[in-house]
Amino acid sequence: MKTLQRDSLNERKDSSMKTLQHDNLIAGEWKKGASYSPNINPSNLADVVAEYTQGDAGDVDAAVAAATAAFPAWATGSIQARSDALDKIGTEILARRDELGTLLSREEGKTKPEGIGEVTRAGQIFKFFAGECLRLSGELLPSVRPGISVEITREPVGVVGLITPWNFPMAIPAWKSAPALAFGNCVILKPADIVPASAWALAEIISRSGIPAGVFNLVMGRGSVIGDAMVRHAGVHAISFTGSVGVGQRIAEACVQGHKKVQLEMGGKNPQVVLDDADLGKAVELSVQSAFYATGQRCTAASRLIVTEGIYSKFIDAVERRMAKLTVGDALAQGTDIGPVSSQSQLEQDLSYIEIGQREGATLAVGGERLTRATEGFFMAPALFSESSASMRINREEIFGPVASVIRVKDYDEALATANDTAFGLSAGIATTSLKHATHFKRHCQAGMVMVNLPTAGVDYHVPFGGRKGSSYGPREQGRYAQEFFTTVKTAYTDPN
Numbered sequence: 217m218k219t220l221q222r223d224s225l226n227e228r229k230d231s232s233m234k235t236l237q238h239d240n241l242i243a244g245e246w247k248k249g250a251s252y253s254p255n256i257n258p259s260n261l262a263d264v265v266a267e268y269t270q271g272d273a274g275d276v277d278a279a280v281a282a283a284t285a286a287f288p289a290w291a292t293g294s295i296q297a298r299s300d301a302l303d304k305i306g307t308e309i310l311a312r313r314d315e316l317g318t319l320l321s322r323e324e325g326k327t328k329p330e331g332i333g334e335v336t337r338a339g340q341i342f343k344f345f346a347g348e349c350l351r352l353s354g355e356l357l358p359s360v361r362p363g364i365s366v367e368i369t370r371e372p373v374g375v376v377g378l379i380t381p382w383n384f385p386m387a388i389p390a391w392k393s394a395p396a397l398a399f400g401n402c403v404i405l406k407p408a409d410i411v412p413a414s415a416w417a418l419a420e421i422i423s424r425s426g427i428p429a430g431v432f433n434l435v436m437g438r439g440s441v442i443g444d445a446m447v448r449h450a451g452v453h454a455i456s457f458t459g460s461v462g463v464g465q466r467i468a469e470a471c472v473q474g475h476k477k478v479q480l481e482m483g484g485k486n487p488q489v490v491l492d493d494a495d496l497g498k499a500v501e502l503s504v505q506s507a508f509y510a511t512g513q514r515c516t517a518a519s520r521l522i523v524t525e526g527i528y529s530k531f532i533d534a535v536e537r538r539m540a541k542l543t544v545g546d547a548l549a550q551g552t553d554i555g556p557v558s559s560q561s562q563l564e565q566d567l568s569y570i571e572i573g574q575r576e577g578a579t580l581a582v583g584g585e586r587l588t589r590a591t592e593g594f595f596m597a598p599a600l601f602s603e604s605s606a607s608m609r610i611n612r613e614e615i616f617g618p619v620a621s622v623i624r625v626k627d628y629d630e631a632l633a634t635a636n637d638t639a640f641g642l643s644a645g646i647a648t649t650s651l652k653h654a655t656h657f658k659r660h661c662q663a664g665m666v667m668v669n670l671p672t673a674g675v676d677y678h679v680p681f682g683g684r685k686g687s688s689y690g691p692r693e694q695g696r697y698a699q700e701f702f703t704t705v706k707t708a709y710t711d712p713n
């Protein structure tokens with residue numbers, strides 16, 4: 217079987233533009249799309265990371281055909297070969313974490329330590345699923361009919377389409393691709409249009425891992441073109457999507473029409489509860505981290521700080537003092553705590569919510585203005601609203617930027633009710649020294665992930681990730697729970713006589 221080759225020819229400099237151009241990976245070949253689009257550094261709009269090709273529906277057809285052809289051999293092939301390939305991918309990602317983390321920060325805008333951390337996570341995920349290739353198990357049961365046995369086994373789903381957002385340009389492609397490949401599926405990855413560099417780098421590493429041609433395909437381009445064509449393609453058996461609620465809902469509807477398996481990870485409006493008995497220093501640090509690190513652009517970021525009245529004033533004062541120490545600047549500069557917002561449209565959305573919050577009557581305690589720095593970029597001062605109420609739009613709609621609001625509540629019961637008063641249910645945190653309240657919160661908050669005295673963002677890679685209500689739909693991602701989505705169950709009966 218043909219294996220993939222490193223793209224040395226297609227990774228080239230266009231002499232007139234002096235910019236590297238990168239192509240799609242289809243059937244083990246690097247293929248040009250209809251055009252190229254520049255990937256711009258949000259810390260410095262004059263810096264073009266590289267140009268990435270824009271595919272069309274024909275590229276999706278070609279990728280599906282390649283994946284379909286590669287599937288039978290990959291699905292039934294050696295699990296040792298799969299494990300070795302995933303381990304090799306993980307090893308290379310980890311060995312290149314500084315370089316890839318720098319690339320990620322340059323294209324997305326999270327700080328360099330955050331970029332390196334994300335790349336490290338991607339490498340660890342591939343290593344984890346290298347092991348999972350060998351651990352997929354089934355069940356053997358006696359039948360209710362004497363003498364007959366029943367086997368329950370898991371098989372790959374087939375050709376899977378992976379559609380990923382811009383805020384984790386390498387970790388999310390990794391946490392979808394690694395289990396998909398580990399369990400014998402063939403993949404078509406469509407990364408977010410504004411951050412193709414990390415996904416392209418991942419595809420390039422995968423292309424040299426020994427995985428056969430056609431098993432992993434990368435098709436870059438616009439969601440309304442590539443994503444839509446994948447979702448509607450009869451040859452795609454499952455779609456794993458991470459992104460906004462609106463797009464996710466439309467994808468789910470199309471998948472139901474097309475009888476496709478679908479998994480959606482979407483938005484959040486995550487609460488961070490702070491009770492009177494909390495360790496103030498700890499509560500402040502984890503709230504500031506949850507709300508503003510990675511420029512607040514994490515689906516697990518805390519955007520509603522729900523604080524009981526006994527600690528409310530002390531908490532606001534201390535958060536303001538902590539925020540005054542945050543350095544906003546170039547993602548790659550040493551000492552930057554908060555990088556730029558990742559795009560013009562996201563910055564406009566963030567700034568519009570600053571106006572909305574003020575119009576609604578919340579107090580803008582800190583920040584919320586656009587900042588200028590040495591280079592032109594999408595810099596914004598992290599914003600804290602105080603005296604906000606649970607019914608305000610700033611507390612009901614996902615802003616997805618460095619904006620958090622504080623809601624004053626009477627006691628724990630009101631805090632829990634306020635935390636649950638949302639259409640979302642991804643992550644929820646509580647800062648308290650009360651075992652009673654921590655235990656009750658873990659059981660009764662309506663979220664997929666709960667943190668006690670820890671930031672709402674920051675999760676392990678070997679355990680399930682996902683939420684409830686408007687945040688998620690379908691089986692969990694990551695850890696061994698990933699097999700729920702990336703395999704299908706078969707029940708086989710045998711009468712040996």
Ligand code: NAP
Pocket residue numbers: 379380381382383384406407408409410437438439440441442443444447458459460461463464466467481482483484514515614616642687
């Ligand atoms: P988005 O606009 O929904 O885009 C997500 C992906 O869907 C992108 O690759 C996008 O392509 C593609 N897409 C757009 N329209 C499509 C269509 N009609 N058919 C198929 N695909 C389409 O989300 P985003 O702005 O990139 O990401 C931010 C959102 O992701 C936030 O809501 C955040 O909470 C959520 N998120 C959730 C999690 C989680 O695990 N719950 C994790 C991270 C982020 P283009 O880039 O070309 O538009």
